[in-house]
Amino acid sequence: xxxxxxxxxxxxxxxxxxxxxxxxxxxxxxxxxxxxxxxxxxxxxxxxxxxxxxxxxxxxxxxxxxxxxxxxxxxxxxxxxxxxxxxxxxxxxxxxxxxxxxxxxxxxxxxxxxxxxxxxxxxxxxxxxxxxxxxxxxxxxxxxxxxxxxxxxxxxxxxxxxxxxxxxxxxxxxxxxxxxxxxxxxxxxxxxxxxxxxxxxxxxxxxxxxxxxxxxxxxxxxxxxxxxxxxxxxxxxxxxxxxxxxxxxxxxxxxxxxxxxxxxxxxxxxxxxxxxxxxxxxxxxxxxxxxxxxxxxxxxxxxxxxxxxxxxxxxxxxxxxxxxxxxxxxxxxxxxxxxxxxxxxxxxxxxxxxxxxxxxxxxxxxxxxxxxxxxxxxxxxxxxxxxxxxxxxxxxxxxxxxxxxxxxxxxxxxxxxxxxxxxxxxxxxxxxxxxxxxxxxxxxxxxxxxxxxxxxxx
Amino acid sequence: xxxxxxxxxxxxxxxxxxxxxxxxxxxxxxxxxxxxxxxxxxxxxxxxxxxxxxxxxxxxxxxxxxxxxxxxxxxxxxxxxxxxxxxxxxxxxxxxxxxxxxxxxxxxxxxxxxxxxxxxxxxxxxxxxxxxxxxxxxxxxxxxxxxxxxxxxxxxxxxxxxxxxxxxxxxxxxxxxxxxxxxxxxxxxxxxxxxxxxxxxxxxxxxxxxxxxxxxxxxxxxxxxxxxxxxxxxxxxxxxxxxxxxxxxxxxxxxxxxxxxxxxxxxxxxxxxxxxxxxxxxxxxxxxxxxxxxxxxxxxxxxxxxxxxxxxxxxxxxxxxxxxxxxxxxxxxxxxxxxxxxxxxxxxxxxxxxxxxxxxxxxxxxxxxxxxxxxxxxxxxxxxxxxxxxxxxxxxxxxxxxxxxxxxxxxxxxxxxxxxxxxxxxxxxxxxxxxxxxxxxxxxxxxxxxxxxxxxxx
Numbered sequence: 001x002x003x004x005x006x007x008x009x010x011x012x013x014x015x016x017x018x019x020x021x022x023x024x025x026x027x028x029x030x031x032x033x034x035x036x037x038x039x040x041x042x043x044x045x046x047x048x049x050x051x052x053x054x055x056x057x058x059x060x061x062x063x064x065x066x067x068x069x070x071x072x073x074x075x076x077x078x079x080x081x082x083x084x085x086x087x088x089x090x091x092x093x094x095x096x097x098x099x100x101x102x103x104x105x106x107x108x109x110x111x112x113x114x115x116x117x118x119x120x121x122x123x124x125x126x127x128x129x130x131x132x133x134x135x136x137x138x139x140x141x142x143x144x145x146x147x148x149x150x151x152x153x154x155x156x157x158x159x160x161x162x163x164x165x166x167x168x169x170x171x172x173x174x175x176x177x178x179x180x181x182x183x184x185x186x187x188x189x190x191x192x193x194x195x196x197x198x199x200x201x202x203x204x205x206x207x208x209x210x211x212x213x214x215x216x217x218x219x220x221x222x223x224x225x226x227x228x229x230x231x232x233x234x235x236x237x238x239x240x241x242x243x244x245x246x247x248x249x250x251x252x253x254x255x256x257x258x259x260x261x262x263x264x265x266x267x268x269x270x271x272x273x274x275x276x277x278x279x280x281x282x283x284x285x286x287x288x289x290x291x292x293x294x295x296x297x298x299x300x301x302x303x304x305x306x307x308x309x310x311x312x313x314x315x316x317x318x319x320x321x322x323x324x325x326x327x328x329x330x331x332x333x334x335x336x337x338x339x340x341x342x343x344x345x346x347x348x349x350x351x352x353x354x355x356x357x358x359x360x361x362x363x364x365x366x367x368x369x370x371x372x373x374x375x376x377x378x379x380x381x382x383x384x385x386x387x388x389x390x391x392x393x394x395x396x397x398x399x400x401x402x403x404x405x406x407x408x409x410x411x412x413x414x415x416x417x418x419x420x421x422x423x424x425x426x427x428x429x430x431x432x433x434x435x436x437x438x439x440x441x442x443x444x445x446x447x448x449x450x451x452x453x454x455x456x457x458x
Numbered sequence: 459x460x461x462x463x464x465x466x467x468x469x470x471x472x473x474x475x476x477x478x479x480x481x482x483x484x485x486x487x488x489x490x491x492x493x494x495x496x497x498x499x500x501x502x503x504x505x506x507x508x509x510x511x512x513x514x515x516x517x518x519x520x521x522x523x524x525x526x527x528x529x530x531x532x533x534x535x536x537x538x539x540x541x542x543x544x545x546x547x548x549x550x551x552x553x554x555x556x557x558x559x560x561x562x563x564x565x566x567x568x569x570x571x572x573x574x575x576x577x578x579x580x581x582x583x584x585x586x587x588x589x590x591x592x593x594x595x596x597x598x599x600x601x602x603x604x605x606x607x608x609x610x611x612x613x614x615x616x617x618x619x620x621x622x623x624x625x626x627x628x629x630x631x632x633x634x635x636x637x638x639x640x641x642x643x644x645x646x647x648x649x650x651x652x653x654x655x656x657x658x659x660x661x662x663x664x665x666x667x668x669x670x671x672x673x674x675x676x677x678x679x680x681x682x683x684x685x686x687x688x689x690x691x692x693x694x695x696x697x698x699x700x701x702x703x704x705x706x707x708x709x710x711x712x713x714x715x716x717x718x719x720x721x722x723x724x725x726x727x728x729x730x731x732x733x734x735x736x737x738x739x740x741x742x743x744x745x746x747x748x749x750x751x752x753x754x755x756x757x758x759x760x761x762x763x764x765x766x767x768x769x770x771x772x773x774x775x776x777x778x779x780x781x782x783x784x785x786x787x788x789x790x791x792x793x794x795x796x797x798x799x800x801x802x803x804x805x806x807x808x809x810x811x812x813x814x815x816x817x818x819x820x821x822x823x824x825x826x827x828x829x830x831x832x833x834x835x836x837x838x839x840x841x842x843x844x845x846x847x848x849x850x851x852x853x854x855x856x857x858x859x860x861x862x863x864x865x866x867x868x869x870x871x872x873x874x875x876x877x878x879x880x881x882x883x884x885x886x887x888x889x890x891x892x893x894x895x896x897x898x899x900x901x902x903x904x905x906x907x908x909x910x911x912x913x914x915x916x
Contacts, residue, residue, distance in 0.1 A: 032774030090776060093673070158774050186678075200677065204775045213739030214554070217888040218762045219658065219860025220644075222790050223754035224735065226744035229763035233694035240688065277682065281671030282815045286684035296681035304676045305687035306778050311765035312786060316490030316616050317662045317823040318548060319788055319861075320764050320889050328770060330777055332680050357740045365775040402677025403777075430675040431778050 002141065003454045009136040010446045017132045018106070018115070020050060021442065024086075024124050025104040025117045031066055031087035032158035040066040040154045043086040047152050054135045058150060063162035066154030070170075074144030078379070078456060081149040081177035081416065083406055084127025084184065085156035088119035089431045096433035106439065111190065111427075113439040120437035121428035126183045127152065129423060129445030137450060145453040149177055153406070156184075159204065159366030160405060167413045175414040179379055183449075184404055186424030187441070188269060193387035193395040193448065195380060196420040197373040198298065201333030202403035203342055204306075204365030207350060208326045209235070211358050215311070216321040225321055226357050229310040232325035235353050239303050239329075244288040246303045246331075248346045254336035258299050266294055269396060279427050298399025302332040328365070332403065339367035368405030374417045379456050383419060386451035390444055421452065460599065461912045467594040468904045475590045476564070476573070478508060479900065482544075482582050483562040483575045489524055489545035490616035498524040498612045501544040505610050512593045516608060521620035524612030528628075532602030536837070536914060539607040539635035539874065541864055542585025542642065543614035546577035547889045554891035564897065569648065569885075571897040578895035579886035584641045585610065587881060587903030594908060603911040607635050611864070614642075617662060617824030618863060625871045633872040637837055639910075640865060643858055644882035645899070646727060651845040651853040651906065653838060654878040655831040656756065659791035660861035661800055662764075662823030665808060666784045667693070669816050673769075674779040683779055684815050687768040690783035693811050697761050697787075702746040704761045704789075706804045712794035716757050724752055727854060737885050756857025760790040786823070790861060797825035826863030832875045837914050841877060844909035848902055879910065 010017075029043035030036040044060035044067040051058040051071050058071025066087065091101045099105060104117030115125060137145055151174065155162055167174060185196040211228040212221070241247050258266075273293035277283055287296035296302075310325035312318035331346075333339055347362055354360060373380070375397060387395035400420070407418040423445035429435040468475075487501035488494040502518035502525040509516040509529050516529025524545065549559045557563060562575030573583060595603055609632065613620055625632060643654040669686035670679070699705050716724075731751035735741055745754035754760075768783030770776035789804075791797055805820055812818060831838075833855060845853035858878070865876040881899035882888070 032776065033772065090770070090772065092770070092772070096672070157776075202677075202777070204777070206775070211740070214887065214892075215551070215890045216738055217860065217890070218760075218764060218788060219660075219790065219858070220884065220888060221738065221755065222762045222788075222859060223745040223758050223760040224731075224743045224751040225738060225740055226742075227762055229766050230694060230698065233691040233763065233766070236688060236691035237695035273682075277815075280674055280679065280683060282669070282683055284684075284814045285682045286813065286815070287681040293682040297679065300681050302676075302681040304680045304685055304777075304779055305691065305769065306676060306776060306780070307769035307771045308687050308691070308783070309767045309771040311763065312548070312550070313765045313767040313784075314491065314548065314550070317664070317786060317788075318490065318615075318764060318889065319660065319662070319762075321762055322764070325766070326771075328775060330676060330680075330775075332677065355744070356742045357744070400677070401680060402675065426678065429672065430678060431776065432673045432675070434672075 003450065005140045006136045006450045007447050009140050010132060010450060013136060014443055017128070017446065021115065021120065021125055021128050022104050024128065025119050026102055028102045029087045029154065030090050031155045033090060037066070040087055044069050044154055047086055050131065051150060054138055056150065063166055065162040068154070068166050069150065069152035071150045074147045076146045076457070078178040079147040079149070079176060081151055081174065081180045082130050083151050083153070083180055083182045084130070085123045085153045086127070087154045087157050088122065088124070089157050091118050093433060098434060111438065114436035115439060115442065116434065116436045118435055121424050121435055122430045123156070123184045125437040125442050126422050126424065126445065129442060130181065130183050130449045132446040133449035133453060136446070137453060145457045149174070163406070163409060164413070167409060171414065175416060177416060180410045180416050180418040182404060182407060182418050182420045183422050185400055185420045185422035186426065188396050188398050190425060191391060192393040193391045194398045195384060195395060196400040197375050197397045198399040199371040199407060199420070200301070200401055200403050201337065201339055201368045201370040201408070202405065203331040203333060203339040203367045204328070205330070205343065205346060206326065206328050206363035206365055208324055208361045209358055210324050212321065212323050215323045218319040218321040221321050226355060227321055228325040228358060229322055231355060231358050232308070232310065232327060235350055236305055236327060238353060244286070246301065248303070248342060248349055250345050251301065251342060254338060255301055256335050258295060265397070276426060297401035299334055301334050301337060304330055306330050332401065334370045337370065339369055343367060368403060368408055371404070371407040371411070373407070373419065377417060380419060382455040383421060383452045386455035387421065387448055390448045390451055421448070423448065461908065463598045464594050464908045465905050467598050468590060468908060471594060472901055475586070475904065479573065479578065479583055479586050480562050482586065483577050484560055486560045487545045487612065488548050489613050491548060495524070498545055502527050502612055505544055508589065509608060512596055514608065521624055523620040526612070526624050527608065527610035529608045532605045534604045534915070536636040537605040537607070537634060539609055539632065539638045540588050541609045541611070541638055541640045542588070543581045543611045544585070545612045545615050546582070547580065547615050549576050551891060556892060569896065572894035573897060573900065574892065574894045576893055579882050579893055580888045581614065581642045583895040583900050584880050584882065584903065587900060588639065588641050588907045590904040591907035591911060594904070595911060603915045607632070621864070621867060622871070625867060629872065633874060635874060638868045638874050638876040640862060640876050640878045641880050642862055643878045643880035644884065646854050646856050648883060649849060650851040651849045652856045653842060653853060654858040654880070655833050655855045656857040657829040657865060657878070658759070658859055658861050659795065659797055659826045659828040659866070660863065661789040661791060661797040661825045663787050663801065663804060664784065664821035664823055665787065666782055666819045667816055668782050670779065670781050673781050676777040676779040679779050684813060685779055686783040686816060687780055689813060689816055690766070690768065690785055693808055694763055694785060696811060702744070704759065706761070706800060706807055708803050709759065709800060712796060713759055714793050716753060723855070734884060755859035757792055759792050759795055762788055764788050790859065792828045795828065797827055801825060826861060826866055829862070829865040829869070831865070831877065835875060838877060840913045841879060841910045844913035845879065845906055848906045848909055879906070881906070
């Protein structure tokens with residue numbers, strides 16, 4: 001009966017919970033842009049204050065970058081560590097937003113009400129589902145369900161540079177929990193909750209190809225001077241073969257074929273590739289030949305151009321022959337692919353491809369291997385049952401195309417297993433203009449966590 | 459003796475002439491950027507006022523874009539039309555300038571004093587060499603050497619969109635002259651003046667490749683969604699074969715091998731390809747295999763990437779899978795290459811190369827064929843002799859890699875032949891940061907025009 005009371009409390013408190021989320025989203029905590037450093041601090045302070053309002057003595061602990069918010073409450077087993085991130089992605093191209101990304105609002109859509117703005121889906125609204133579940137639990141019971149450690153990061157969207165040093169420095173404190181809960185993933189579809197048990201890794205690289213030592217007039221020098229934009233285009237074009245496979249030597253070392261039982265489970269999900277691609281204006285899976293779209297995004301590695309720039313990019317025309325051409329390139333990794341070996345091989349491949357008179361510089365934008373979760377632990381099945389009670393369809397163990405390096409770091413540095421439960425939808429527009437989070441995800445997400453807390457502490 | 463008096467007058471007036479040029483360069487008349495429209499008007503008004511100060515009643519005549527400055531003075535044959543442009547290139551990347559581009563100054567360099575800023579070489583200082591020669595002539599003689607029409611354009615750096623309508627509307631007025639003089643080219647080297655008798659044409663294209671209908675998270679969609687930056691890179695990489703030839707179908711129609719007599723004349727010039735490339739940090743001609751650097755820049759057509767952009771290009775990293783990828787691409791044309799046929803073929807080639815789910819949009823940034831001058835007219839030899847009198851070495855007929863479509867338009871629309879004489883140097887940094895114009899070019903340039911005016915009116 002007490003679970004019912006917590007769920008009712010969540011229902012009754014929804015408007016206040018939304019107000020809290022709105023004030024959180026209003027803080028433009030863009031971690032990758034130094035111009036927003038103070039806003040990241042404000043977001044950390046907001047978290048500390050919000051946790052304090054429900055009785056958690058948390059702190060915003062300084063790092064070399066943005067602060068870590070850490071707090072401990074409660075007694076008893078299991079000891080759960082809850083992780084989320086309070087930073088958000090940049091908002092550009094800002095002109096494609098139909099409202100100020102940091103002036104969020106509830107909007108009606110064909111799929112119901114949504115919270116529109118930068119960050120409610122990734123990850124402010126998601127992390128608040130857990131916080132709101134805890135708040136309701138405490139209000140109803142006057143006590144916490146078990147021992148809980150809160151850990152909120154402010155650099156997830158910028159490669160988490162401070163995380164490894166922070167985990168190392170606070171290893172004793174943070175390795176005490178039995179299990180980490182991470183709310184930064186999505187449901188399988190609007191009816192089917194999911195626990196993500198496979199996550200792709202991420203390797204981020206930036207390269208700058210330099211040809212002439214200054215920008216040149218393409219009339220005076222065109223034809224005789226090497227053009228680094230052309231060189232970069234050739235390099236990028238060479239990164240995939242005509243079947244969509246990545247050509248970096250050794251790239252597929254550690255990539256296994258999907259086990260038959262996983263493939264069978266995924267087949268049962270009835271993934272609608274046409275709808276998935278159709279939601280973003282596409283019709284055909286564009287990855288490796290002969291792989292389904294689901295396999296391409298959950299179980300296959302990729303190489304993508306995330307940004308490219310060279311020469312004159314403003315209005316009008318400028319007949320410049322550029323001195324430099326740059327690209328940001330990322331690799332999604334699966335299985336036991338070694339990001340450091342791939343970085344080395346990629347850099348060697350690019351360097352070897354340079355024509356005379358060109359040089360290249362590389363910048364490291366983070367490297368994390370793929371994660372595979374320990375689904376044999378009973379807590380996974382307990383959580384799956386609890387989620388199935390809340391939503392119309394049975395919860396599924398799924399893969400995830402994105403990279404949440406924290407799960408790998410928890411395992412590697414703290415020997416801490418992670419369970420990833422989230423309530424995002426495919427159309428949330430993560431990292432895109434007009435990001436939103438379904439109000440239903442926020443509300444039923446909080447209810448879901450209450451059920452999970454109940455199930456794992458019963 | 460009267461020529462000597464004009465030359466002396468130019469020498470004595472140099473400081474005042476420099477002051478005039480400085481105040482002209484201080485006007486940021488960047489024609490391609492709408493933010494500087496008022497500055498383009500100011501530059502036109504400055505020209506009108508400067509011409510008025512020497513007794514030329516000129517007007518800044520409105521067009522759909524920036525004004526045309528037109529004025530007529532003098533009597534007698536030949537009737538010369540003098541053309542220059544008062545607009546300048548954008549200044550980005552601004553961080554590479556060592557001073558404010560619109561706060562020009564005289565600086566000492568290893569090759570003597572230079573005027574540093576945006577525009578003294580292209581084309582404000584160059585056009586003022588002619589104006590200063592006329593001013594001195596008038597001051598000494600109290601009359602003009604012949605009938606002169608001044609025509610100064612403000613859109614040369616942005617494709618001259620208003621020029622064709624203006625020439626059409628004012629055809630009767632502007633086709634009266636016997637010959638056009640254009641000062642927007644360079645010397646062969648610091649000692650050797652030059653008349654440019656071959657100019658490459660220019661075709662400017664912008665393309666935007668669209669894949670997904672919005673920017674995507676590369677984790678959620680990477681592997682399954684087409685990436686337009688990769689598509690664009692493949693298209694650009696396909697525009698040249700491995701010998702450096704352009705692959706656009708029909709591109710070389712109208713491109714002839716250099717006649718033996720021209721090749722012999724150019725060989726005699728002793729062009730130092732190592733020094734030319736070395737001045738911009740390069741060592742090897744990067745164009746078509748088996749062609750000299752001089753041939754590559756004067757006599758061979760090219761295809762260059764002038765700008766490319768897609769996705770996230772700011773600091774840090776953003777794992778976006780972009781919706782769009784754009785490029786500005788230009789073709790330098792020679793002989794009788796047809797820019798309109800090449801545009802059509804290029805667009806068809808790009809469209810045919812698109813994978814499923816991608817679309818492309820094109821933007822036209824101007825098209826002009828190559829120009830070949832009528833060097834058999836006696837005025838060319840008269841001018842060549844006059845230039846040879848002013849400079850240490852004999853003047854040469856040379857080619858030009860850049861594109862000055864005005865010469866072709868004068869011929870086509872006004873049946874007016876052009877003679878291109880300029881005093882720029884290879885290291886002027888046209889279109890680049892830290893553009894400069896040699897003080898010697900400015901001074902001896904004005905003296906050169908006085909000699910040319912004397913020679914052709916004697």
